[in-house]
Amino acid sequence: MSALVVDNIRKSFGEVETLKGIDISLESGEFLVLLGASGCGKSTLLNIIAGLAEPTGGDIRLNDRSLIGVHPKDRDIAMVFQSYALYPNLSVRRNIGFGLEMRKVPVAEREKAVAEAARLLQIEPLLDRRPSQLSGGQRQRVAIGRALVRNPKLFLFDEPLSNLDAKLRMEMRTELKRLHQMMKTTVVYVTHDQIEAMTLATRIAVMRNGQIEQLGTPEEIYNRPATLYVATFVGAPPMNILDVVATNNGLLVAGSDTVIPVPPSLLAGLPTGGSLKLGIRPESFRAEAGGLPLTLRCDVTELTGPELILSGSVGSQRLVATLPPRTRAPVGSDVTLSLDVEALHIFDGETGKRIN
Amino acid sequence: MSGTWITTRAWLLMLPLLIVMVAVIGWPLADTVQLSFTDAKLVGTSGSYVGFDNYVRLVSGNAFGRTLFTTTFFAVVVVTTEMVFGVLAALLLNQQFYGRTLLRALLILPWALPTVVNATLWRLIYNPEYGALNAALTQLGILDSYRSWLGEPGTALTALIVADCWKNFPLVAMIALAALQAVPRDVIAASYVDGASAFSRFRFVTLPYLAGPLMVALVLRTIEAFKVFDIVWVMTRGGPANSTRTMSILVYQEAFSFQRAGSGASLALIVTLIITVLAIAYGTAVKKVAGSAT
Known part of the structure; x- marks a missing residue:
């Protein structure tokens, strides 16, 4: 009861x-x-x-x-x-x-x-x-x-x-x-x-x-x-939201050449060519290779003590990643980080509802 | 900067006001005190020194005792009634209802009227030949024939009290209403959840917030009621048979009707003394109440 x-x-x-x-x-x-x-x-x-x-x-x-x-x-x-x-x-x-x-x-x-x-x-x-x-x-x-x-x-x-x-x-x-x-x-x-x-x-x-x-x-x-709202409301720093398009090779970050090579099983459930929102929590990025690679340009780094906050961009879209304090990320250079498939939150661009 | 200079400068800055106050309050007061020990008339000689004769004669005479009683009775009844009705009106006007703003504006009207206008209006209402009160009471069958409300010693003071309450309860109501609006809504909500009855809510939640402002209203109204003159003068001139004679009327009669400036001054000083004692007693009480509510 x-x-x-x-x-x-x-x-x-x-x-x-x-x-x-x-x-x-x-x-x-x-x-x-x-x-x-x-x-x-x-x-x-x-x-x-x-x-x-x-x-x-x-x-x-x-x-x-x-x-x-x-x-x-x-x-x-x-x-x-x-x-x-x-x-x-x-x-x-x-x-x-x-x-x-x-x-x-x-x-x-x-x-x-x-x-x-x-x-x-x-x-x-x-x-x-x-x-x-x-x-x-x-x-x-x-x-x-x-x-x-x-x-x-x-x-x-x-x-x-x-x-x-x-x-x-x-x-x-x-x-x-x-x-x-x-x-x-x-x-x-x-x-x-x-x-x-x-x-x-x-x-x-x-x-x-x-x-x-x-x-x-x-x-x-x-x-x-x-939903996109819940995704951005909970979490600090807030979840990164990227405009992406589903292509045959993976998720193409809008306004850039970068493609995130997601597995076909995930891609199958997505509307091809439609506008999507990809959410990635700053703390899901890893500095070492081994997951889906994502290369971003390092704009600013802030060392808080326990972690390094990296603000970067992919094409014209901005991203924040929290990384271990000893990560090497020279300002102005390209840094390749990796992600797990489970760390990807894909939302419908129109309704904001979760798709994956 | 030395402490002496700060003190000196403070005195210098206050000096103009001090001069004015001595001129308009201090000097007349001293003059009155001096006058009260003489048998001076209103016109003619400045009189000769008679010691405490005026005071002794006044206090031992029966007019003084009777007038002091009338005044005290008037003040106590008027202030109590105004406080009760003022708070009730404020509680009512603090509720949500249609037309509340209009009613709030109407409430202040009696108080906004000049006392003399209010007194004249009530004299019309009480008029023994064409007064509204007589008309209403006979038409309702409560009264057989018209009465002279202000002309009979038994009813004149009550009639006066009603007129004064009508005029002054809005002031108390406005002060109380302002205080009610300062009661935090959460505290009221908490008392609902805690299961307080309407009376308990008033007693334990609302009243503490009202106490300080109401105390100020009480002080103001008591002092005003004790030295009441104008409404009495316009409505009854202290009559009939001195049944509505208050201290201020007595002072006026002594000094101007009987032209005894000396004993008029003595009487005025006695009234001043009583009011000063009241003011000091109340002032202490206000501090105490204000201290406990915050």
Whole structure:
């Protein structure tokens, strides 16, 4: 039985359709990340699951119970907000226990639950402070504590880490992963940060223009992106996209003489002469021979320490490759790199859909 | 640059303002204090020194006690009513509904009217012969015959309080509405998810954000209500039978109607003292509230 089912959810604001029929089904204990650029509808979807917005159409079911028309407080969910949304005049203790207080949970039981959450999040010394006396990271822990203490069936996170500085964000990311592994509660997590998505999720839904572009495990999203959009959205530096044409000898890079000699088995599935987009992740290039060769002109090299970032070009098209730091690549010279067939992502030039 | 020079320069820069303030506030105040210890009349001699006689006579007389009570009663009822209705109106106008912008604009109108205009309007409404209130109440069958709302000691003060609340609650409403718009939406959303009832949400989420601005409104309105003069003067002149006489009216009567400049000055100083004490007490409270809400 699926824990959470999002069934053809639609949402319109006047003429504008922000969600165009979203379908998601989650098993209990899954960690789903809704990933997308701002304005793609991911926060709207989260608010609909939370009950803070009503959908125009469709159904949401949590453990087989429809949530449509159910008040947020009766949905058995807890939510963590980007701005923390703590109650400024209540102590940390009362902030965490507020949900229980409102549900008239006996004081002793409430105290015990708050203490337990505080222990898990290591904020015991802060319990008697006001939110204004806390740092950003501490506030976020309190906000998570407030969600945790309710022991809900579903956790919702709305970009919880985006107000933290880079170092703290990494710490809290690990912390969240640890908490999820321990609590095993179902989570829906909204972010525009692909690293958060890749590291935290058991499944990722990449959203764009109110639709799901691809729903899959982080490995699937990364290794077999279903569309050109997913391919370029996930990965840093982003995937190289080359305009290519399928010929009898292989893939001809448009605007050059370079042909990538792909195996006939792959070529057979491609429309000959049609315009195609070839995606290659920068990290799939290898310096040593042994795969499909691709010669490019080296324009700029940047040594970051662990790797060498090579910016080059094939004809008029630009490419980026990340290579081991000791690779010899003199600026201005031609460098031949090699690729595995599995590293080639071929998309339809018109629709952007994956072909291979 | 030495510290002394910075201090000196600061004083130099403030000097023009200081001179003006001493001239328009300090000197008249000193003059009033001096006058309050004399039996000076409004016209004629400058009077002779009588010590605390004016103060003793005023405070022991029965007009003072009764007027202080009337004023305090007026201030407490008016300010409480305005705060309650102001906040309720703000909560209402903070909801999403059709025509909200128009209603918000209309709300400010009573407050934007000059007090004298408002007072004249209410006098028309209360008019014993052709007033709208009498007409409405008799036509609804609540009242048998027309009454003189401002002419009876039993109703005049209430009628005055209604008129003042009508004029001033929009100010509180506007301050509260501005404060409501500063309540973060996420915090409200969080209270929904946490299962707070409408009352709990107001008590624990909204009110803390309202407290600081409302405290300022409270201070302003209390001080204004305590020294109220114009609306009373236009509507009842303190009557009937002194039932609507406030401290400011009493000062006016003493100084100008009875032409006793000396004891008028004493009375004015007493009112000033009471308001100063109120202002200081409130000022401390504002700091406390503002400190806890952020």
